[in-house]
Amino acid sequence: MEDLLKSIMLGLASGGIYALVAVSYVIIYKSTRIFAFSQAGMLVIGAYTFWQCLVVWSLPIWISILITLAIAAAIAIIIERVSMRPLIGQPILAPIVVTLGVMLFLRGIALLFWHGEVEGYGEAFLPLGVWHVGFLSLPKIQVYGFIICMLVIALLISFYKYTRTGLGMRVVHEDHLVAQNLGINVKRIFQYSWIFSCAVAVIGGMLLGNIQGVGLDLDANGLIAIAAVLFGGLESFGGAVIAGLAIGIIQIFAIQYLGALLPGEITMLVPFVFLLLILLIKPYGLFGLVRIERL
Amino acid sequence: MTINVDRPCGTFDSNYYQAMEIFRTPLRKFLMIAFIVLLYAIAFILDDYIISILIVFCAFSIGMTGLQIITGYAGQISLGHAAFMGVGMYTMAVFQEHLGFNFWFALPLAGLVPMIIGMLFGVPAVRIKGLYLAFASLAAHFVIVYAINNWRSVTNGTDGMYLHRPGVLLGIDFMIDKYYYILVLTVTVIMIYFAKNLSRTRLGRAFVAVRDNDIAAEVMGINIAHTKVLAFGIGCFYAGIAGAVGGGYYEYVNVEWFTLTDSIWYLGFLVVGGLGSIFGAIAGAVVWKSLDELSTLVTPITEALLGGMAFYASAAFSLVIYSLIVIVVLVLEPRGINHRWQIIKRSYRLHPFPY
C-alpha cells in the first residue's frame, strides 16, 4: 500500500510535466493541425536559456523567467514567420517534417552554445528538500512543478473556452478555408498559438531542468509527451492532462512491476506500446474529436 | 478545353498496351536504359569511396520506395520504417550465423520476415488513422529495438552481428566492392521496376483508392483491411531487402544503425522527395544520404576552423546545416522535389506558350 501510493505520487509528478509538454503540442495542433515536433527542442532551449540567465549570469529569478519567455516568444515568431506561414494550405506532412527540421536545428543550436553538458539549477530555482506527509515524502520540486503545470493548463483551457480569440482558434483548427472565409486572420492565430505553445514548452523545460538536470536529453520527455497527446486525443487539453498523468504513473508502475519481466530499457517502450493498445480500443484517443464520416 | 500536359506532346496511343507503358516515347525508354547502363559502367571507373556512397544510395532508395508504398501510395503514415530495415539486416545475419544460410537464400527471407512483422504492425491501421497511426507506429520501432537489444541469444544484444556477402559466383568475387555494387544496383533496379508495376496495376490502384478516400473505397468493393495490411507488408518487404543489401556491404550490423531519428527521417525525406511517386522516393533517399555525406565532409573543415571546441561545434554545425537545408527545401517546395520536377517537365512541354 505504502509502495503503491509512493509510486503513484512519483508518477503524478513526472506525469504533470508530460501533461504540460503535451499541452504545448495540443495548442499548436488545435489551431494549425500541425504536429510540432519542434516543441521537444524548445524544452532543451528553455532549460538552457534559463540556466544561462539564472546560474551563469546570476540574474534574479523573475527576470530570468521573463527573459526565457521572451526568447521563447521570439523563437516562436521566427519559426512561424519563416517556416510555417509559407506552408499554409499545403499538404499536412510537409509542415510536420519542417517542425522536425526545426527540432534538430534547435538541438544543434543548444549543442553549439552549451556543448551538451549536463547542468543544474541547484538551489536557485525551486526549493530543494522534502515534505513529509505521513509516511510519504514529497520532493518539494516535484510538488511545485505539479502545481505550476496545473495552473498553466487551467489558464489555457479557460482562454480557449471563453475568449473570442479562443473561438477563432477553434474555427481555424476545423478548417483553414472556413476561417479565412470568415475573415479570421489565420496568420495571427497561428502566431499566437506558436507563442503560447513555445512559452508552455519552455516552462516545461525549466521544470524538467530542475528535476532531471539541464541537458540535451530532455527532448526524450518531449517524445513521451507525444504518447500522452495521442492517448488523450489530439485536440483535447483535458485529455492531454489526464493522459500525461496516466502515462507518468504507468511508466513508474512498469519499471517497478514489469522490470523483472522485461529487462533493459523500457521507459520509451512502455508508453508507446500502451498507446498502441489504447488506440486499438479508442482510435481517436480518450477525448479526441472523432472524424465525422459521411457519404 | 483541358490539354493534357502530363505526357509528351504528339504521343497517341493506338492500343491499350501502349496506354499502359511506363515510358511513352522511344526516346525516354532509350534515355532510361542509357542511364541504367551508365550506372553499371561507372562501377569500373569510380573509386571505392564513391561506390560506397552509391551503394548506400541504392539501399536507401529501395527502403524509401517501401515507405513510399506505405505512405505515399496507401496513405498510411509509418514512423518505424528504419526499424524494419534493421529487421532485414538482422534476419540476414541470424540466418547466416545460426542456420548457415548463404546470402542468396537469406536475401528473400530478409524480405519476408520484416514483411510478416510489418503486416502485424499494419493491423492497427485498419482502425487507427492519420497522425494517430503515425505515432502508434512508433511502437513498432521501440518494440523491434527492444527485442533486438534484449534477445541476446539470437541477436547478440548491443554487440551487433556479422553478415556475409555472397561467395564467388560465376567467377565474380563479391568481396570486391564494385562487384558488390553491381549486385546491389541490380537488386535496386529490379525492386524499383516491381514497385512501378505495382503502382500501375490492381493493388496499386487500390492503395491510392484507400489513400484518397477510404470510406468510398470500402463501399466500392475494395477490402481496405486487406489493402492496408498488404501495403505495410510490401513496404516492409522493401525495407528488409534494403537492410539486407545495405548491411551486406558493411558485413556488420548494430542496433545503433537504425535509431529513432533514422525512422523519423525516413518519413521526413520521403516528403522532401515527394509523396506518391517512385521518383520522389529515390530523390528523397539520394538527398538524405547526400546530406549525411555532406555533414561528414563538413566536420574536418569546422575542426580546422575552430580548433579546440571543434567536437561540439562540428556536430552542431552539421545538425544545423542539415536541418536548415530540409527546412529551406520544404518551405520552397512543400510538395517535394518530384512536384517541382513535374512542373519543370510541364512547362518544358508547353514551351513556348506557358499555358
Add this chain to the structure above:
Amino acid sequence: MLELENVEVKYLNTILVLKGVNLKLDKGSLACLLGANGAGKSTTLKAISGLLRTEEGAVTDGVISYDGKNIQNRWPEDIAALGILQVVEGRHMAEHLTVEENLRAGGLIYKGPRSQMGKDLEMVYSYFPRLKSLKDRTAGYCSGGEQQMMVMGRSLMGHPEVVLLDEPSLGLAPLLVQEIAGIIKKINKTEKVAILLVEQNAIMGLDLATYGYVMENGRIVLDGSADSLRENEDVKQFYLGLSGIGQKRSYKDVKHYKRRKRWLG
C-alpha cells in the same frame, strides 16, 4: 461598387481559367452568374474573395476593384475585413463546433461593440428560425439544408456589404430551395447587402436577380438585365429548359444526339 475588369486567373502558373472577365456589382443589388460546370464561376468568386491564394491560383491580369481600391491577390482575411464575404460551395464549416458557435465565429470579424453579437444572433435566428432550435447541435451532423442556412447566417454575422453566394441551392429539396430563395431576397432587401449569386438553378437565379451574367469557358459571353436574359432564346433553351415553342421536353425522350451550342468568345 465591386468591379472586375478584364480579370485573368491562372492556377499553378500554367492553367488559364479566367480569360478576361468583366463584371459589376452595385451597392445593394443582386446579380446572378450563370454558366455550365467548369466555366469558371466559382473561380471568379474566389478571385474576388482572395481564396485563390490557398489553391495556388492568382489573378495575373486585370483589376478587381472595390470602392475604388484594387483588391486583387490580397489575403482573404483582408478582403473579408473590407466587407466582402464568400459563402463557399459545399458548405464548409467547423464540423465539430455547435451551430451557435459557428455563427459566433462568423461574428468575430465584426469590429463593433461586443454586445452586438447577441443582437446579430437574434437577427440570424429571425431569418432562419430553424437554426434556433438546432443551436446546440454539432454542425457536422446537421442535414444539408440546415448547414446551408447556417453558413448563410454565419456570413451575415460579419455585417458584410457584399456576399458572394456559391450554389446555395445545391442538393436541396424543392421546398427548401424556395425557402432559401425567399430568404436571399429578404436579406438583400432589408440588410442592404449586395449579393453575387452563382447558381445552376437558372430559374431561381434569374427570378431573384436584377442583373445576370452568363459565363462559358472562362469568359462572360452574355449579360443583361434578368428580364432580358429570360427572354433570350439561347438562355431559354440551355438554362431554363424551354424549347422554342415554350413547351417543356420530357427527360425520357431527351436528345440522343449532341446538341450543345457554344458561344464563340
Add this chain to the structure above:
Amino acid sequence: MAVDTRDIVKKREQRYSYGLTLLRDCIEETRDLPNEEDFFKKNVLRVEDITISFGGLNALSDVNLELREGELLAIIGPNGAGKTTLLNVISGFYKAQKGDVYFQDTKITNYSSHKIAEMGICRTFQNIALYTGLSVIDNIIAGRHPHIKYNFLNGMLYFPWARREEARQRAIAEDIVDFLEMEQVRNTTVGMLSYGLRKRAELGRALALEPRILLLDEPMAGMNLDEKEDIARFIVDIHEFLRIPIVMIEHDMGVVMDIADRIAVLDFGLKIGDGTPEEISKNQKVVSAYLGKAGEQ
C-alpha cells in the same frame, strides 16, 4: 403494378450512345439478363423495417422498400429525411439497429460493405467521393477492382497474363469512358475536373463494378439543364441497355417525374408515399411536405 413494360429490344436498336457493349458482355458472362416475361416480377432488393438512429434522433424508422428487376425507383424527400442514410444502410456503411436488407433473397444486413459491393450493389455519392489522385480512367479501372483476376504478385512481376488482363480491363473502362463522353479528360486527374465531370466519373466508377443494382445519390445536383439532360440520358441508357434496376435520390422533380417508374417519398425517417409519378404528384401529404410550388407545375 402500374409500370408499363417496355420493348427493350426495340429500345436497344434505337440507342445512339456508344460504349457499354463490352460491359454488357461482361455482365452476360456471369448471369442472364432478365427476359421480358419475368422482367418486373422478381424482387431484387428488399428493405424490411429498417430503423436507425443517431444520438437519439431517429434517422429512419420502420422503413420498408422493395425494388423489382428492371425498375427505376426514385426516392425523394426533404433534406435530412434519411434518404442518404437509407442508401448507406443498403450499401453496408451504416448498420441498422433493427430490420434487414435482402438482396435476391440473401440477407445482407451484416455483410461488410466491400462484400456488398462485390455482390453488385454499387453506388455514387452525394458529396463526390472519387479517388482524387487518380485519373478518370484509373478511377474507373479502380472501380473494377473486384473483377480483376490476378493477385498482386502477378501485378508486381507484370506477367504476360497480368498484362493481358490489365488491357482487357482497360478496354472495358475505355468503353465506359466513351459512353460517358469523357474521352477528352480520360487522363486528367479527377481532382482537377469540374463538378459535373466528377459526377460523371463517379457514375462511371459505379458502372465499372458491373452493378446488379445501381444506387445513385443525387446524380444531378449542381448541374445546369444541359448537363442534367446528359445525365438523364446516361441513366435511361444504363437502365435500358444493361437492364440494371436503379435507385435514385434526386431533387429535380422534372427529372424524377419523367424517368422514374416508381417514386418513394421519405419524410423525417418515415415513408410517407410510394407509387407511380402520377400518384405521387397527386398525393396531398407529399405535396405539402416536399414539393411545395414545384408540384403545381
